Amino acid sequence: MNKEEIIATVRFISQFHRARGSDEYKLLLERLKELLLSWGVEEQQIEIIDYPTGGVRYGNFDSTMVWNVKDAELWLEKPRTFLNSFKNCKTSVLFGSHSTNGWKTLELVDETYTGDLRDKAVLVQMNPSKAFKQFVEERGAKCLLVYYMRAQDESIKRTPTQMPDTVNYLSLPHTLKASQHGCYGFSLTYRQYEFLKDLANRKFKVRLFVDASLNTGTLQVLRVRFEGALKKKIGIVAHLCHPSPGANDNASGSALALYLCRELKQRRLDFGVDVILLPEFYGSLPYASQNSDYEFVINLDMVGEDQQKTGSTLILHETPPLLNTICDELLYDSLILFAPTSSDSLSRRFYRSTFKSGSDHSVFENYAVPSPFIGQWPDRYYHTSEDTPDKCDPEMFEWVGKAVLRAVELAHKVPDYVVEQALGRMKSFLRKVxxxxxxxxxxxxxxxxxxxxxxxxxxxxxxxxxxxxxxxxxxxxxxxxxxxxxxxxxxxxxxxxxxxxxxxxxxxxxxxxxxxxxxxxxxxxxxxxxxxxxxxxxxx
Incomplete structure (x- = not known):
């Protein structure tokens, strides 16, 4: 495997601000199609599937509007102080922000303020979805300035005080209904939040604009199909969405999935293989509802982390035994076989766990498709402006890539010892219940x-x-x-x-x-x- 080429693809994808269905997302798909063609994948193997979004409900999810953002800036009015801009930091604008239609000058208040919020910028330290409900839906605010860090973990130095200049990737609700409120906002660093906290409710003002649009439209799923000698087929899925840079989450999984296309086209396959890049949940839900005839689907999500930098561990999340788990055992066996070693022991952290939610594997499993998940957790830079390609480890791509290819090639005839191991684990669980x-x-x-x-x-x-x-x-x-x-x-x-x-x-x-x-x-x-x-x- 050409590890450096995979890293180069991560860098390429990371340049794009990958809001699902956006112009930039569509442009990236066109460029990835060109890349696949340059590797010798035939054009008829490549398909882009469109699904409606905005005002459409898939299962338990209200689909989001298509969000296109061009520019945004945030300043303190007096003394005039630059805080951030979209051009400077793509995660600084809250995902799903409405356009301000020009510059706005708003009084800065915080969550303790009890007056009218319609012409105020509300400074909060909470989940933006909760802040949206509390201050936008219930009190009519239009602007939120938010600091909020998910998954804080002192052991990997992921806390506000340990990462004071990091900008977290945060979203406003931007379904068709939510977008009617016309809300916009910015994600702050912890240092900026502390600075503005001292100024809130003291007649200070911020000056800002957001140039963006929210519309109904379509989102796209890219599928690359490799025919096999048999009618059965396997899926390899990775979500392509998230803001720039989003290197490990999830340019890493997408880049590896793309590179596997290069390998698959050179191999004789017994089971067919579909490589599927899509928007997380919002793409996999309509796709899986129409394409549930896979033997299993391997989900690649955050596979590339440099463990020393991110504090991560590679994890195989298993399929619950309500569905067939033999594919999980085959993938685990393959991951152990190709694990990097030093002095006869693993040189990278790795373990397997029970099912964990949070990505597209849970969608396929709800449509009766076994779907093991390979990813890394925790990650110091998860959903932040610092999730950059330099946090990736080439060895990870080679390890996971080889394991996935072996699992694909042996799926039509799983070794007996692997089947016995899977059935043994299944019987052990049944003894527990x-x-x-x-x-x-x-x-x-x-x-x-x-x-x-x-x-x-x-x-x-x-x-x-x-x-x-x-x-x-x-x-x-x-x-x-x-x-x-x-x-x-x-x-x-x-x-x-x-x-x-x-x-x-x-x-x-x-x-x-x-x-x-x-x-x-x-x-x-x-x-x-x-x-x-x-x-x-x-x-x-």
């Missing part, structure tokens, strides 16, 4: 997923998801104290999957709590919350 409520239904579903001919058992108290696709994020707003529990994100998605495939209340409780090692009471509380808010439905 034995005797618990709903275990008979779990056993039936899991064994059937692994190839046994078993008649399904009738659910006792039937529950099932209210919509196709993964659970999504809206339910967090209604989770109350539950939202403070760290396991809640993954628990919600596993509950959704268990309800989809077992369709039984007890089986869902037992599967989710046992698989994620979460207490039964918390699992029941989340299920009851989802039922109450009609994300799940119950039939007596």
């Amino acid at each position: 034995a005797g618990k409520p709903g275990s008979d239904i779990i056993t039936s579903v899991v064994r059937k997923a692994h190839g046994e001919k078993i008649d399904p058992l009738e659910p006792k108290l039937r529950i099932f998801p209210a919509a196709e696709g993964p659970l999504g994020y809206e339910w967090f707003d209604r989770a109350g104290e539950l939202s403070e529990k760290r396991e809640i994100v993954n628990l919600g998605e596993v509950i959704q999957l268990a309800a989809r495939y077992t369709q039984d209340y007890d089986a869902t409780v037992t599967f989710a709590s046992t698989y994620l090692n979460v207490d039964v009471k918390t699992t029941q509380d989340v299920i009851d919350l989802l039922l109450k808010n009609e994300f799940l439905k119950r039939v007596s």
Whole structure:
């Protein structure tokens, strides 16, 4: 593998501000198509698929508007002080910001201010979605100046005080409904936030403009198809969206997926392979609903991290055993085979884990497609202006790339020892649930997923998801104290999957709590919350 060429592709992709459906996103697709053609991929193998967005709902997700941003600047009015601009830092403008239609001069206030907010710039330190609801929807504000760092982790020096000049990638809600508020704003560094905090509510003003547009339109999925000798096929997916630079998240996965096209065109394949680049969730949801005939789909998301710089660990997130897990075992075996070593031990951090939500694999699994996820976590520079190509490690691309290719080539005839290992893990899980409520239904579903001919058992108290696709994020707003529990994100998605495939209340409780090692009471509380808010439905 030409590791340096993959890094060069990461650098190329990182130049583009990849808002889904935007002019710049479309331009990048055209350039990537040219790159594929230069590598000898035939034009008829390459397809760009359009899906409507803005005012369309996919599963539990309201699609976003197409956002095009040209320029933006933020200044303190007096004393005149430059704070940031879109040309200087692409993540400085809140994703989905509306145009200001020229320069605006607004009084600077913070979240404690109790007066009229319509002509104010509101300084906040909170999740912008929460700030949008509290200050825009409820109080009519038009401008938010936000500092908010997700996934803080002192062990990798990812805290506000340890990264005072980092600009976080943050978004405003920009669905069709949300865009009617005409809100705009900027993401601040922690140092800027502290500076402006001292000036808020003291008649100081900021001067700013945003040149952007929000429209309904389409978003694009790029698919490169390689035919195999057999009718069965495999998918390799990576999300291409996110702002510039977004090197590890996720130019890294996209660049590796593209390079794999170069390798695949030179190989005789038994199973066909589709390489799919798309906007995360919003592209995979409509795509998977129409293309669920894959044996499995490998999700490449944040695969390139230099672990010394980012503090990351490579992780294989497994498919829940509600679906066939043999492909996971094959991929794990391949990752171990090609792992870089030093003095007969791994020279990079690596482990496997249970299912984790948060990317496109959860979409495919909701459409009954096993989908192992390869990525790195945590990452000091995740969703920040400092997620740049110099944080990538060429060895990572070679390691993951070789493992994926081996898994693809052996998928039609998985080695017996790999099959035995997968079935052994499956049986071990079934022993853990034995005797618990709903275990008979779990056993039936899991064994059937692994190839046994078993008649399904009738659910006792039937529950099932209210919509196709993964659970999504809206339910967090209604989770109350539950939202403070760290396991809640993954628990919600596993509950959704268990309800989809077992369709039984007890089986869902037992599967989710046992698989994620979460207490039964918390699992029941989340299920009851989802039922109450009609994300799940119950039939007596």
